[in-house]
């Protein structure tokens with residue numbers, strides 16, 4: 001039987017409406033408008049699309065946003081100075097530096113310079129540490145979006161066997177930690193697999209919830225999933241497609257056509273995790289603005 005489609009776009013819209021209400025209230029009661037600064041270095045075309053989408057989403061729900069474009073040749077020093085300036089800017093509650101950065105810039109140094117209380121991407125070691133020990137802090141937007149997507153869809157996480165394929169710092173490792181926590185919308189049994197895993201399919205077939213975050217187009221096939229599985233596809237891969245007017249097409253890490261004929265529920269690409277990622281960035285920015293009232 002065909003799987004239920006987990007409509008990330010629709011869930012994202014619902015959450016964005018809730019955020020818009022919350023922002024109206026912050027403005028009425030505290031004269032406070034949440035503010036986000038997005039920093040883009042260079043000309044990566046995919047990055048430009050995301051940055052544009054983020055700015056639009058901010059505008060739609062009432063978040064103030066500003067975009068800082070640095071040229072590809074900008075020095076690390078220049079970028080760090082900009083971050084320092086944004087750290088001290090009271091209009092700005094969230095700072096996002098679009099990754100990847102050019103090779104001559106040290107990503108760790110850049111992330112470490114962002115104040116943890118403005119790190120709405122959840123990439124600063126302080127926020128990663130808080131996630132690890134279950135303390136309040138910013139959660140990385142993509143895994144946070146996956147968790148919300150599951151809970152909004154009524155997928156039981158408590159006690160479920162979650163299999164994560166992929167061990168990146170921005171998706172695999174944090175999602176595994178989040179769903180493992182002794183907290184609501186978590187309490188899962190988590191297995192993390194990766195490129196060195198022996199007999200991957202034997203493990204993925206055991207998943208109640210399968211999270212594909214490998215970065216390999218259409219790697220997860222029908223024989224790797226069970227009939228009861230809920231499949232969340234985190235992949236965003238651009239593959240060439242001469243038939244498309246853009247010359248490319250977006251596919252996930254899951255072979256959607258065959259897997260969706262077998263499993264219980266599945267999130268599509270596009271229209272799945274992507275819109276949730278942007279929404280959780282907005283969520284974190286609103287959260288950061290609220291926290292600024294308490295300082």
Ligand SMILES: Nc1nc(=O)c2c([nH]1)NC[C@@H]1CN(c3ccc(C(=O)N[C@@H](CCC(=O)O)C(=O)O)cc3)C=[N+]21
Pocket residue numbers: 047049050053096097098099100121141142236250269270271272273274275277278
């Ligand atoms: N500091 C930082 N934070 C990020 O969160 C971050 C980043 N760097 N670098 C790049 C990745 C990628 N990313 C996406 C966000 C939304 C969609 C998204 O909304 N995708 C749409 C389709 C968009 C399209 O058509 O290209 C969808 O899946 O429906 C995709 C990818 C955030 N990233």
